[in-house]
Each structure stands twice: as C-alpha cells, then as structure tokens.
Amino acid sequence: MLQKSITVRKPKDLILGIILLTISIFVIVVASGYDLGTTRQMGPGYLPIILGSCLGVIAAILIGGSFIGEVAHYAPFVIRPTIFILGAALTFALLIRPLGLLITVFLLVIPAVFADGGRRLKSILTLALVLAIGTTLLFPIALGQQIPIFGHVFSH
Amino acid sequence: MMDILANVSLGLSTAITPGNMLFCLIGCLLGTLIGVLPGLGPAATIAMLLPLTFGLDATGSLIMLAGIYYGAQYGGSTTAILINLPGEPSSVVTALDGYKMARQGRAGAALSIAALSSFFAGTVATIVIALFAPVLGHAALKFGAAEYFSLMVLGLVVAVALARGSFVKALGMVILGVTLGLVGSDRGSAELRFTFGLLELQDGLNIVAVAMGMFGLTEVIHNLQGNTGRRSSLAPSLRELWPSAADLKTSAAPAIRGTVMGSFLGMLPGGGAMLSSFAAYLVEKKISKNPEKFGNGAIEGVAAPEAANNAGAQMSFIPLLTLGIPSNVNIALIAGALIIQGIQPGPGIIHAQPTLFWGLIASMWIGNLMLVVLNLPLIGLWTRLLTIPYKLLYPSIVVFCCVGVYSLNNSPFDVYVMIALGLFGYIFRLLDCEPAPLILGLVLGPMMEEYLRRAMQLSRGDPMIFIERPISAALIAVTIVTAVLVVIPAIRRTRDAALQDE
Numbered sequence: 001m002l003q004k005s006i007t008v009r010k011p012k013d014l015i016l017g018i019i020l021l022t023i024s025i026f027v028i029v030v031a032s033g034y035d036l037g038t039t040r041q042m043g044p045g046y047l048p049i050i051l052g053s054c055l056g057v058i059a060a061i062l063i064g065g066s067f068i069g070e071v072a073h074y075a076p077f078v079i080r081p082t083i084f085i086l087g088a089a090l091t092f093a094l095l096i097r098p099l100g101l102l103i104t105v106f107l108l109v110i111p112a113v114f115a116d117g118g119r120r121l122k123s124i125l126t127l128a129l130v131l132a133i134g135t136t137l138l139f140p141i142a143l144g145q146q147i148p149i150f151g152h153v154f155s156h
Numbered sequence: 157m158m159d160i161l162a163n164v165s166l167g168l169s170t171a172i173t174p175g176n177m178l179f180c181l182i183g184c185l186l187g188t189l190i191g192v193l194p195g196l197g198p199a200a201t202i203a204m205l206l207p208l209t210f211g212l213d214a215t216g217s218l219i220m221l222a223g224i225y226y227g228a229q230y231g232g233s234t235t236a237i238l239i240n241l242p243g244e245p246s247s248v249v250t251a252l253d254g255y256k257m258a259r260q261g262r263a264g265a266a267l268s269i270a271a272l273s274s275f276f277a278g279t280v281a282t283i284v285i286a287l288f289a290p291v292l293g294h295a296a297l298k299f300g301a302a303e304y305f306s307l308m309v310l311g312l313v314v315a316v317a318l319a320r321g322s323f324v325k326a327l328g329m330v331i332l333g334v335t336l337g338l339v340g341s342d343r344g345s346a347e348l349r350f351t352f353g354l355l356e357l358q359d360g361l362n363i364v365a366v367a368m369g370m371f372g373l374t375e376v377i378h379n380l381q382g383n384t385g386r387r388s389s390l391a392p393s394l395r396e397l398w399p400s401a402a403d404l405k406t407s408a409a410p411a412i413r414g415t416v417m418g419s420f421l422g423m424l425p426g427g428g429a430m431l432s433s434f435a436a437y438l439v440e441k442k443i444s445k446n447p448e449k450f451g452n453g454a455i456e457g458v459a460a461p462e463a464a465n466n467a468g469a470q471m472s473f474i475p476l477l478t479l480g481i482p483s484n485v486n487i488a489l490i491a492g493a494l495i496i497q498g499i500q501p502g503p504g505i506i507h508a509q510p511t512l513f514w515g516l517i518a519s520m521w522i523g524n525l526m527l528v529v530l531n532l533p534l535i536g537l538w539t540r541l542l543t544i545p546y547k548l549l550y551p552s553i554v555v556f557c558c559v560g561v562y563s564l565n566n567s568p569f570d571v572y573v574m575i576a577l578g579l580f581g582y583i584f585r586l587l588d589c590e591p592a593p594l595i596l597g598l599v600l601g602p603m604m605e606e607y608l609r610r611a612m613q614l615s616r617g618d619p620m621i622f623i624e625r626p627i628s629a630a631l632i633a634v635t636i637v638t639a640v641l642v643v644i645p646a647i648r649r650t651r652d653a654a655l656q657d658e
Contacts, residue, residue: 013325016587020328027335030350040617042609044342044349051335058328065324075586081380082582085373085554086575092558093571105555112551116380119547127548131555144211145563 017062027052084115100151167514183223191231201228253457273411278524281470301610314426333597369577407459414460418467425483429468436464
C-alpha cells in the first residue's frame with residue numbers, strides 16, 4: 001500500500017535548519033534590545049537584525065528542503081570522543097590557574113586517552129609525564145611565556 | 157627599477173641576519189613537523205605554533221611565521237601525496253596523482269617535484285609581489301568604504317562558492333561567522349553587544365581560539381569516531397628519493413603554467429590558492445597529449461597544482477598588505493599575529509614600515525628556499541612521522557591546543573571558547589558544513605560592518621553607492637556572476653531530484 005506522507009528525507013538539513021533557526025531567533029531577540037538606528041546612521045542593532053533574518057531565511061530553506069529530494073544518510077553523533085576530548089580541555093581550563101602548567105597537563109592527558117578506549121595504566125602515566133615535562137620545558141622555560149609552572153595553590 | 161633593487165636589498169638585509177635565519181629555519185621545521193601530522197592542516201598548524209612567536213620582535217616573529225606557513229603548506233602536500241589526506245582544500249588535487257605515484261613507489265619523486273615546483277612558484281610570486289605591491293598599495297588608497305565592503309562581500313562569496321557541498325549550507329556558515337563577529341563592543345557606538353555581562357567578550361571572540369576549536373579539537377574528535385586504524389602503518393616505501401631527468405623535463409612547463417595561474421588567481425580574496433590549484437590541474441589535463449595519464453600518477457598533475465597553490469598562497473598576502481583584508485584563514489591568523497605585534501596591516505604599511513614590509517617579502521622567499529634545502533633531505537624523516545600511532549598523537553594535539561590558546565591572553569576563557577567551538581565544529585561537520593567559511597566570516601565581519609556603516613553615511617543611506625562607484629560596481633558584478641554560476645547547477649540538481657521523485 002503506497003501512501004504519500006511527509007517524511008524527513010535529509011535529517012542533516014533538518015537538524016542544521018533547526019540549529020540555525022534557534023540562533024536566528026536568539027540573535028533577533030537579543031538585538032531588538034539595541035538601538036536600530038537608520039540606514040544612514042546605523043545603530044548597533046542594525047546589522048544583527050539583518051544577519052539574524054538572513055540566518056532565519058537560510059534555516060527555512062534548509063528545513064523546507066529536508067522534506068524533498070533523495071533520502072540522505074545520517075552520520076551519528078559519537079559521544080565518547082566528544083566527551084573525553086572536550087572534558088580534557090575543560091580539565092585544563094579549570095585547573096591551569098590553581099595548579100599550574102606541569103600538573104594540569106599531566107591531569108589533562110588522563111581523560112584524553114579514554115577518548116579512544118583507554119589503555120594500560122603504565123602507558124597512560126608515561127605519556128602524561130612526557131607531555132607535562134615537554135610542555136613545561138617548551139612554553140615557560142624555552143619560550144619564556146608567562147604561564148605559571150606551579151599554580152597559586154602552591155604559593156602559600 | 158633602482159627603487160625596487162633598493163627595497164629588495166633592504167628586505168634581504170633585514171631577513172638575512174643569523175638570528176632571523178634561525179627563526180626562519182625553526183619556523184620551517186616546526187611548520188612541516190606539525191603540518192605533516194595527519195589531521196592537522198596549515199590553519200591548525202599556524203594556530204598551534206602562533207604562540208611560539210609572541211616573544212620575538214615584530215620582524216623576527218613575521219619571519220618565523222612565514223616559515224611556519226610555508227612549512228605547514230608543504231606538510232599538507234606531503235600527507236596528500238603519502239597517505240591521500242590533503243591538509244587543506246588547495247592540496248586536494250595534488251592527492252589525485254601524487255598518491256597514485258606514491259602507490260607506484262614514486263613518492264620520493266612526487267615529493268621532490270612538489271617541493272621544487274613550489275619553490276619555483278614561490279620565487280616568481282615573490283618577485284611579482286615586490287614589483288606590484290607598491291603599485292597596488294597606491295591604487296588601494298583610492299579604495300573608499302564602498303569598495304572595501306564590496307571586495308569583502310566578493311571574498312566571502314568566493315569562499316562559499318569553493319566550499320565543498322551545499323551552497324546554502326556554506327552561505328549559512330559565512331553568515332553565522334559574520335554574526336559571531338558581532339560579539340564585543342560595537343565600533344560605531346561603543347555599545348557592548350552579545351557579551352551577556354562577560355568582560356572577556358568585550359574584545360570579541362578570539363579568532364585563534366575559534367580556529368583551534370574548529371580545526372584542532374573537531375578534527376581530533378572526528379578522527380576518533382571509528383576508523384583510526386587507517387591512519388597508522390601507512391608509511392609507503394621510498395624506493396627513489398630524487399626525480400629523474402625525464403621527470404624534471406616533464407614537470408617544467410606545467411610548473412610554469414601553474415605559477416602564472418596562481419599569480420593571477422591567488423590575489424582573489426576568499427580562496428585564491430585553492431582556485432589556482434584546481435584551475436592549473438584542469439588546464440594541464442586539457443592540454444595534455446595523453447590526458448588518460450591524469451589520475452594514474454602523472455607527474456604534471458603534481459607539478460602544476462603545487463606550483464599554482466604556492467604562488468596563490470604567496471599572492472594571498474597582497475590583499476592583506478595593500479588593503480588590510482585577510483583573504484583566507486591562514487592569512488587571517490598571520491594578520492592576528494601582526495596586530496598582536498602592534499602592526500596594523502593595510503595600505504600604510506609599505507611606507508610606514510618599509511623594513512618590516514620588505515623584510516616580510518624577503519622572508520617569504522627565504523622560507524621557500526629553506527623548505528627545499530631542508531625538506532628534500534628530510535623527506536625520509538617526515539615519512540617516518542606518519543607511522544606515529546594516532547593514539548599517542550591526539551592527546552599531544554589536545555595538550556598543544558589547550559596550552560597554545562591559553563597562552564594567547566593567559567586566560568582560561570579562551571579555552572572555554574575553544575571547547576564550545578570544538579563542539580559546534582563537530583556538530584556542523586556531521587551536518588556537512590565546513591569551518592573555513594565561518595572563520596572567514598568571523599574575521600571579515602567586524603570590518604564589513606565598519607565599512608558598510610561608513611559607506612551608508614557617505615551616501616546618506618543610499619545603497620546605490622555600491623554600483624555608482626566603478627570599482628565597487630565591478631566587484632559587485634563579479635560577486636553576482638560567481639554566485640549565479642554556483643547556484644545554477646544547484647537549482648538544476650534540486651529540480652532534477654524533485655522531478656525524479658514524481
């Protein structure tokens with residue numbers, strides 16, 4: 001039994017359309033609080049409103065287009081590397097000031113290696129140690145950058 | 157003519173001091189080293205190595221950056237040839253025949269021809285820049301707000317046109333990039349926009365942090381989703397390192413043609429190097445007596461696009477040096493470094509800082525020379541780098557991204573920006589969107605707003621100013637033609653698909 005129904009054929013376009021639409025609405029809502037000005041004297045809100053509207057139009061085209069045409073495949077969002085890689089960078093951002101470069105880099109490597117399934121403890125510790133000492137020697141010592149090797153928790 | 161000689165000798169005497177040569181050497185080595193690592197293109201390489209140059213004086217840091225830039229580009233071509241993994245879009249066509257040559261055991265010949273034709277093209281482009289940059293710099297003084305705005309629109313449209321995949325998606329990325337560029341204090345009214353009370357956002361999003369997120373972290377996450385196995389144990393055998401006399405003879409004419417094309421097309425903002433390499437490859441295939449060789453390891457298919465993209469890469473400095481407009485992501489990062497050094501790129505730079513300007517031009521050439529002298533003997537080493545397992549490599553990349561971004565302002569906030577853009581970059585990538593148009597939009601956005609506002613003040617709100625002024629009108633015309641050329645096949649395809657459906 002053939003039945004014509006509305007189905008999503010390009011889920012990628014639909015998702016992108018929804019993301020851009022959300023951003024578009026957000027931009028317009030925030031920018032409506034700014035002075036629009038005139039075309040001759042553009043205020044801070046002038047361009048944001050235009051850009052927000054353009055994003056909205058593109059979002060509409062993408063959402064509309066996702067229901068027609070050939071069915072496209074959808075690549076799944078892979079959670080594990082995303083969480084561990086971004087988590088490793090977050091570890092760095094949170095700990096760099098209190099702990100300093102040496103220890104932070106060492107601690108950053110530990111979540112990072114779990115992004116591809118982890119490995120034996122000894123190899124994790126070796127890699128972490130090599131990278132921690134390596135970056136400490138390179139950035140603050142060899143290049144003279146103002147990154148504290150030890151953070152403020154050690155300064156008391 | 158004497159003027160030019162004086163200028164060139166000023167440049168050379170600036171660049172050839174033991175210290176500056178050393179910076180150039182280090183830049184080339186590190187650029188190639190990082191650029192060769194799989195999954196790190198020139199943009200990511202430059203972004204990662206940028207902090208290394210902050211401690212140097214302006215000239216030294218520029219010279220090192222030029223070395224990094226050319227090293228990274230060469231590294232990108234190396235991975236294209238050896239493992240069919242182009243570091244950036246402009247070396248995509250190099251992979252077609254270069255990788256085939258590598259499979260046939262001729263990787264050494266392909267790599268050395270790539271290096272030699274790049275060097276040749278770089279030399280010619282340096283001369284062209286030395287001859288014409290002052291002239292163009294002069295012409296640039298005639299550019300008003302309307303011309304600047306139109307040129308930037310053209311740059312963004314070219315970037316969209318050259319992006320892979322859907323036109324609408326790339327357009328969306330560019331507009332999103334320009335929108336992200338709004339964050340921070342508005343130059344017209346000094347009002348804070350989209351900062352949500354965060355002091356760190358006052359100066360806008362840091363371009364390097366955004367680039368590191370979208371090129372560095374996104375790339376790592378993408379590479380880790382599944383098939384990492386294909387990245388290791390792929391080192392091809394190097395049976396012969398040097399090209400034969402016949403190879404050199406076959407490559408000479410294509411390299412010259414590629415150089416000419418790159419020198420013209422490269423000036424176009426928005427993706428000159430990439431356009432040049434594609435055009436050069438197509439021309440060679442068209443005029444070849446045996447076009448069936450192309451795609452099966454034709455050495456002309458390596459020589460021409462490599463010459464073209466190097467000439468193009470070099471010429472892409474022209475819009476930056478004469479107009480202050482960065483025409484691609486790599487140049488934008490270098491412009492960022494210039495600004496950190498307290499130098500505002502633009503029409504004034506030639507007269508205000510001749511030492512720096514001519515020093516930079518000389519260092520471009522020296523960077524190219526270093527690359528040939530150093531890298532040909534080191535090809536074996538670069539090849540061995542490809543055998544480093546990815547599971548050791550990617551934690552190091554994450555560490556470098558974090559430390560590099562943090563060292564920009566010693567602020568964890570930049571790292572948060574990188575994390576956020578890393579996540580968005582990954583999502584966009586899954587949805588078939590490229591990061592380059594977004595970043596170019598982010599770079600050009602604030603400048604575009606400024607020039608648009610000024611143009612509108614001048615014309616009293618009349619948008620006709622963009623077509624009443626001849627240079628601006630010509631730029632707008634080229635923009636429209638570019639857009640139409642890209643959209644028409646897209647319309648046709650959509651229509652075909654819709655028709656097929658019935």
